[in-house]
Amino acid sequence: TSERLVKEATVRAQGREEEIIRTASMEADAIRDKAMADIAREKKKAVNDAKNEISSLAMEIAEKVIGRALDGGMKPESVLVSAAVFDKEEVASLLARVGDVPVYRAPSDVMEKITGYHLTGGILCSMTRPELPEASSILDASAPRSRIAVLENIVNPTNVGAVFRSAAAFNIDAVLLTEGTCDPLERRAMRVGMGTMFQLPWTFIGKEDVCGTLKSLGYKTAALALVDDSLTLDNPVLKDEPRLAVLIGNEG
Numbered sequence: 529t530s531e532r533l534v535k536e537a538t539v540r541a542q543g544r545e546e547e548i549i550r551t552a553s554m555e556a557d558a559i560r561d562k563a564m565a566d567i568a569r570e571k572k573k574a575v576n577d578a579k580n581e582i583s584s585l586a587m588e589i590a591e592k593v594i595g596r597a598l599d600g601g602m603k604p605e606s607v608l609v610s611a612a613v614f615d616k617e618e619v620a621s622l623l624a625r626v627g628d629v630p631v632y633r634a635p636s637d638v639m640e641k642i643t644g645y646h647l648t649g650g651i652l653c654s655m656t657r658p659e660l661p662e663a664s665s666i667l668d669a670s671a672p673r674s675r676i677a678v679l680e681n682i683v684n685p686t687n688v689g690a691v692f693r694s695a696a697a698f699n700i701d702a703v704l705l706t707e708g709t710c711d712p713l714e715r716r717a718m719r720v721g722m723g724t725m726f727q728l729p730w731t732f733i734g735k736e737d738v739c740g741t742l743k744s745l746g747y748k749t750a751a752l753a754l755v756d757d758s759l760t761l762d763n764p765v766l767k768d769e770p771r772l773a774v775l776i777g778n779e780g
Contacts, residue, residue: 600726610650673701681708689720
C-alpha cells in the first residue's frame with residue numbers, strides 16, 4: 529500500500545512538473561514572440577527613419593545626366609570627381625554650373641571604395657531631391673496633356689529608365705507611376721534613362737482608380753500588350769485621339 533501511494537505521489541509530481549514545464553515553455557514562447565515583434569517593429573522604424581534621412585538627396589552619375597538634372601532645376605549639394613577626369617573640359621564646364629558647393633577630388637580606387645562600384649563616368653553629384661507635384665496638377669484639365677504614360681508596378685530600375693527615355697523620344701508629355709513602381713531617381717534608372725526624368729513632368733499616383741480618373745478627364749486609355757490583334761503606335765485610331773494615356777504594366 530505504501531509503495532502504491534509513493535508511486536501515485538510520484539506520478540502526480542511528474543505530472544505537475546510537466547505542467548510547469550509546459551507553462552514555462554508557453555510563457556517563454558510568448559516572451560520570445562513579443563521580443564521578435566518588438567525587434568521587427570524597431571527594425572522597420574529604423575529602416576523608415578533611414579529612408580526619410582536619405583530621401584532628400586538624389587545621386588546623379590555621368591556628365592549628361594548631371595547636365596540634364598541642372599537643366600531641370602535640380603539644386604546641387606556637393607560633387608565628387610575622379611582625378612582621372614577632373615581636368616577634362618566637359619567636367620570643368622559642368623563644375624562651373626554647380627555653383628558654390630563643395631567639390632571633392634579623389635583617385636579612382638578611392639571613389640570605388642566610397643561608392644562600392646566602378647564609376648565609368650568618374651563623377652558623382654549629390655542634389656536636393658525635388659518635391660513631387662500632385663497627380664492632379666499634372667492631370668489638370670486647365671492644362672491638358674495630350675499624351676501620358678502610366679507605369680504600373682514596374683520594379684526593375686533599368687526598365688523604368690528605359691521607359692522614361694522612350695517616353696521622351698516619343699514626345700510623351702508626362703509620366704505617372706503607381707506606388708509599386710521603382711523610383712525614377714534610383715541610380716540605374718537615371719543612368720539608363722539618360723536623365724530624361726528631369727525633362728518630363730512625373731509623379732506617383734495613389735491607389736485610386738487610375739483608369740477611372742483618366743477617363744473622367746477625357747483620356748482614352750490604351751495598354752501595351754504583345755498580342756496579335758494589338759494596334760501599332762502609328763495607327764490612326766491612336767494618333768487621332770486628342771488625349772491618350774498609355775499604360776505599361778509590371779514585368780511579370
